[in-house]
Amino acid sequence: MRSSRSATDPLDPGPGGFAHRGLHDDSAPENSMAAFRAAIERGCGIECDLQLSGCNSAMVFHDRDGRRLCGHEERVAHHDAASIGGWSINGTAEKVPSLAQLLELVDGRVPLLLELKEEHRNGERIAAAALRDLHGYDGPVALMSFSARAMRFVRTTAPEVRRGLVLSDRDIAMRRWDKRQRAQPHFLAVKVAIIGRGWVQSARDEMPVYSWTARTAADAAKVARYADAPIWEGDGHPRP
Incomplete structure (x- = not known):
């Protein structure tokens, strides 16, 4: 069941969940404008990745290199x-x-979940x-990261921006x-393999x-049982 908390979650993507790196396939590759247009047409929220260019621009790309x-x-x-924009x-x-x-394309039509990729402590x-x-974007959006350093910067610099932590099974209790x-954080994004664990469900009492x-x-x-929204691709799309 979806949590009743979804009614008050400003980023709630609704029944479409968040399309992982956009709604991608062979013709619309991951983290591409085509994949993002497909997600918008289906009414899905969009999850995607941000890497920092050499000129300190945020680029929508998952990997640290183009290999x-x-x-x-x-x-x-x-x-x-x-240069990267020509790849x-x-x-x-x-x-x-x-x-x-990406922001110009989406223009507030669907929620955006942006994962900051930290490389060499550049969080x-x-x-x-x-x-x-x-700055000035008026649609539902949040930043998230494995990096607490990056999220602490968001918290202290722009506390009004919704922020989240990405967690996996490698994050032990003290970590x-x-x-x-x-x-x-305002929310957590947790690896699907561990969402049934007690600490995740305890956290869910406090935040999405x-x-x-x-x-x-x-x-x-x-995910439908243990979380508030999926970040999905392929056959992992949420059922009505």
């Missing part, structure tokens, strides 16, 4: 936004978008870049406690819990 998706080994941090994704006509381009810098682009103390990444019908059923 897997773009066929070369260049690091995102070693190139400026204009072809999976050999398609889709190019790597900037956060500014504060990627957070600052994202906050610059978000979770320390991260939550520093970030003071989203879960990543639901990829199967079994994952979707588990």
Whole structure:
């Protein structure tokens, strides 16, 4: 069951959940404008990743380099936004978008869940870049990260921006406690394999819990029972 808390969650994506890296397939690759347009058309919230370019711009890209998706080994941090924006994704006509381009496309129509990727302790810098682009944006949006450093920066610099912690099974109890103390998150995003654990359900009494990444019908059923919204792809889409 969906938590009654969803009625007061400003980021609640509704029955569509959050499409993981957009609604992607072979023709609309992950974290591409095509995948984001498909998610908007389906009425899904969008979850995506932000990496910091060499010119301190927030780029919508998951990996630290272009090897897997773009066929070369260049690091995102070693190139400026204009160069990265010319990278072809999976050999398609889709190019790597900037956060500014994503915000212009979405324009408040669906909730955005933006994961900050920290590389070489640049959590504060990627957070600052994202906050610059978000200034004046009027749609439902939140920043989240594995990095408590990044979320602490958001908390102290822009406390009005909704923020969350991403947690996995590698976050032992003391680590979770320390991260939550520093970030003071509004929500958690927890790996689907561990959402049934007691500490997750205790946290859910205090704040929304989203879960990543639901990829199967079994994952979707588990998220429906133990979390407030799925971050999903493939067969992990939420059932009515």
